Amino acid sequence: MAQHLNDAVKPASNETRIQDFFRETDLNYFLLAHLLLSSLPAQGKLRLCLDRTEWDFGQCQANSLLIAFGRRQFQLPLYWELPDNRSGNSNAADRIALLQVCVQVLGKDRIGLVLSDREFVRHKWIKWLKDNELNFARRLPKHHLLTYPNGRRQAVADLGLAVGQVRRFAHC
Template identity: 40%
Template sequence: MPLLPDALAATLARCVGLSNARRQTLVVVILRMISARTVNLSHLAAAFCGPAKLTSNYRRLQRFFQHVQLDGDWLAKALVALLGLAPPYRLCLDRTNWKVGCKDINLLVLCIATRPVRIPVLWDILDHGGSSTIAQRKALIERFMALFGRSSIKLLLSDREFFGNQ
């Protein structure tokens, strides 16, 4: 049985187009964020194995985040692969908003419904308060279909907030 870092690296290799070195950096970042429960780069830099100094590892992380742009789509594919979810999927569309300090965060979220939980796989940050538009909802569903195919959707659930004929 492969070790967790190797299994994670193998799964990510199928989901995200990064070089091996950058993929290994991403594996360390993911595993260290989980174990340390922090996103502080100083703490994450201490997790690297090998003879490199802490300052070198810290700089490695800075370069990683400076040059690697990861969108939500790679994460959707990685989550589905890591959790072993198989189509057809039951999807749930919902909107949520939070207040962080004085800032309002308004998200349109698409989840895959499994028996015990709902897994958020794609989302859009809405630049306004209140409900989403039909165009925003349609764009999110189209992103999902581009990643997983139209036939991967068994059904789509949403609440009465999402009205419209399209």
């Protein structure tokens, strides 16, 4: 951005202007999410992808919990939070709060699928997704146990799934 903002000055000067803007501006992320959403057609289901990322800025670490939305190959960040902890990990309450904002922005009917990686598998989080009737998919660690409605438990490793093979568990 700094190279294209104002050709009459050095890129370093433009970079300083950009940094000043973000330092002095209080962005309304809810409005920003609506602006980003306007880049997609108003109809159709969207896929939400939840992830945690860590960026290093010199000696400062920034951990964020992010939800991107999109259709097919198109994805945009919709909303993010910086967890208030030093480990960078999120808990179920953090994820639920983040997704509640997305439900408020999109509407529950617009969410087709919530995707997340295997670090997001706690019972409270999955129960919240089920209770709110949101379809979700995730990778499960091999050591996790599935509990069937009849009480039987089975390790994911014992399912005999090949790499890339998918299995649906609607009632576990």
